[in-house]
Amino acid sequence: MSDAPALVVENLSLAIGPAGLVDGVGFQVAPGEVMAIVGESGCGKSVTAQAIMRLLPDAIRQTGGRILLGGRDISAIPERAMRAVRGQLMSMIFQEPQAALDPLTTVGSQIAEALRQPLGRVRGEVLRMLRDVGISDPERRIDQHPFELSGGMCQRIMIASALISRPAVLIADEPTTALDVTIQAQILDLLRRLAIERQTAVVLITHDMGVVADIADRVAVMYAGRIAEAGPTAEIFAAPRHPYTALLLASIPRLSDVPKSKLAVIEGRVPSPSEYGPGCRFASRCPRADARCAAETPPLRPLGDGRLTACFHAEAMA
Amino acid sequence: MIRHLAGRLGQALVASFGVLTIVFFVMRLSGDPTLLLVPEGATAEQIAALRHALGFDRPLFVQYLSYLADLARLDLGESLVQRSGVAGIVAERIPYTVELAAGALVVALGIGIPAGVAMAVWRGGMVERLLAGFVLTGQSLPTFWSGILLILLFGVHLRWLPTSGADGLSSLVMPAIALGALTMSTFARMTRIAVLDELSRDYVSAARARGLSLGAAVARHVLRNAAIPVVTIAALEVGNLLAGAVIVETVFAWPGIGQLAIQSIAARDFLIVQTVVLFVSVVYIGMNLLADIAYAVIDPRIRLDR
Secondary structure (H helix, E strand, O other): OOOOOOEEEEEEEEEEOOEEEEEEEEEEEOOOOEEEEEOOOOOOHHHHHHHHHOOOOOOEEEEEEEEEEOOEEOOOOOHHHHHHHEOOOEEEEOOOOOOOOOOOOOHHHHHHHOOOOOHHHHHHHHHHHHHHOOOOOHHHHOOOOHHHOOHHHHHHHHHHHHHOOOOOEEEEEOOOOOOOHHHHHHHHHHHHHHHHHHOOEEEEEEOOHHHHHHHOOEEEEEEOOEEEEEEEHHHHHHOOOOHHHHHHHHOOOOOOOOOOOOOOOOOOOOOOHHHOOOOOOOHHHOOOOOHHHHHOOOOOEEOOOOOEEOOOOOHHHO | OHHHHHHHHHHHHHHHHHHHHHHHHHHHHOOOOHHHHOOOOOOHHHHHHHHHHHOOOOOHHHHHHHHHHHHHOOOOOEOOOOOOEHHHHHHHHHHHHHHHHHHHHHHHHHHHHHHHHHHHHOOOOHHHHHHHHHHHHHHHOOHHHHHHHHHHHHHHHOOOOOOOOOOOHHHHHHHHHHHHHHHHHHHHHHHHHHHHHHHOOHHHHHHHHOOOOHHHHHHHHHHHHHHHHHHHHHHHHHHHHHHHHHHHHHHOOOOOHHHHHHHHHHOOOHHHHHHHHHHHHHHHHHHHHHHHHHHHHHOHHHHOOO
C-alpha cells in the first residue's frame, strides 16, 4: 500500500430534483487497498458508486465535487473520453452476477468485450484470466452461457471481465450479497488476493459489517447521504467514535448472545432525502443527541488516529 | 426441441381441424347456394333437381363427412360458380396475397422495429414524441379509409402510382403501406417495450461499465434479448396481415385470396371459402411453428434444454 492514491473522491454531492441524495462525500483509495463503504439501504452508497463510474440514472445529477482517477479529474470529461476510462482504468462488478451478464452471449465474449477485441483474437488471454479467478475447466467454460454457470462462477466471470484490462480501480457494488455464505467467503478472498497481486484499488460497497471485517483495510460508514465515520477497519471495529457506528456494530447478532434474548436494533428509520433538516441526520435516532445536534451539522473532523468522525460527542465516546 | 416441435405440430393439426369444422357449419348458416345458381324463373322442380345434383339435399352431417372424406384424399372439390377445381382457383390467387403480405411486412418491420428501438433509446425526448405520434396515427387509421386517402393523394392528385390492380412494384406500394401501417405500429410499440425492459437490466450497466457506448450495448446485447417477445408478436401479426388483406385487396382491386374470399362469400361458393380459410389457418400455424424455431435459434436456454 503506497504513495499516491489511485482514486480520490472529493466533496461529492448528488441530487435528484431538489432533494440532495449525497452530501459532500469524500475518501481516497490507494493501490492494492480495499476500502469499504458501508451503510443501510438508501444511505447513498450505491449512487456514489454509480457517480464514480459516471453511470448515474438520468434523474440523478452530480451537483458538486471532484473524482480524481490517477490525479485526473474525470467528473467533467466528455462521455466519449469516459468510455475510454470505463473498463480500462476503472471497472465495476455488481450485486447479482447472473443478471449482470447477458444471458444470450457466451461468457468468453463478454470478458473479451473489456479488451475491445473479438474473443477469437484474445482467447488465450481470456483463458489465463479465467484460471486466475479460479474457474476450473476454463476451456469448456469460456464458450458457455451464464445460465450454465452457478452464481459464484458468474461473479468470478464478472471479476475476470472487470480486471482483465488491469484497471487501477475496481468498484464492487455488493458483490457477495446474492451469494451463499460459503461462496461469499471465496469471492471475498479472491477479491482480496487480486487486489494485492494486481495493485488494484477496490471500493467495496456493502451493508454487511461482516464483509467489512473480512476484507476491508479501511471503512467509511455512510448515513443518510453523508459519511458518519471513516478510518482503518481495525480501529473502528475496536472503538467506534460515532454513535451510529457503535449501534451498527452492536446490532450484529453474536453466538455468545443469551438464547432468545432480544436482537439489538436501532430504533426509528433512516430519514428520506426530503426530510433532511439542518442538524445531524442521525440525531432523531441517537441516544446522545442534544439541542446542538438538531441545530448544527457536525463536521467530519480528524480524531488523530487516522480516523474521521462527524459527531460532536466523539470525545465522550472514547 | 424436436419433441417439442412435434407436439406443436400435433396441436396445429387439431387447431386446423377445428377451424375447418367451424367454417363449414357457419358458411351453411348463410343459406342455400342453389338459389343463387339457378336462372331467373326456374321451377321448383328444377331447383330441387340442381340441389340434389350438388348434394345440398343431404343432411348437414352427411355433407360434412363427405367433405372430410374428400379432404383426406386431398381433393378440395369444385367451385359451384366457376365449375372448375377449387385448388387451381385458389392457387392462382395465392402469389398475389403473398406478395402483398410480404410488402406489408417489409413496411412493418422496416419502419416499426427501428422506430421502436429509437423510442426506447431516446426515451422522454423529442424523438420519442414525434415517433409516438407517427405510430399512433398508423394505429388509428382504419385500413379502408387510409387506403382511399392514399389513392386520392398519390393516385388521383399526384398521379405517381396506379390507383388499383396488380401491375408491377409501383402498384404494390400503396396496398403494402395501407396493410402494413397497423402492423408497423404494433411492432413499434412492442419493440419499444421490449427494448425498454432490457435497457433497465444490469447486464446493460455492466456492458457500459466495460466501456461500451449505449449504442454498442444496444447493438451487441439488447436487440437480441428484445427479439424474443418481438418474434412472438411477429408470428401473431401475420394473422392480422392476412385478415387485413381482405379489406386492402377489395379497396385496391388486388386479385389475391382476400378478394376471392369476399367474392365467394357473396356467391355462397362454399368450397372456395373453406379452402381459403384452410390456407390462412395453415399459414398462421406455420408462422407460429417458425417462431418456435426462431426462439431456439436466438436463445441458448431453449436450444440446450432437452
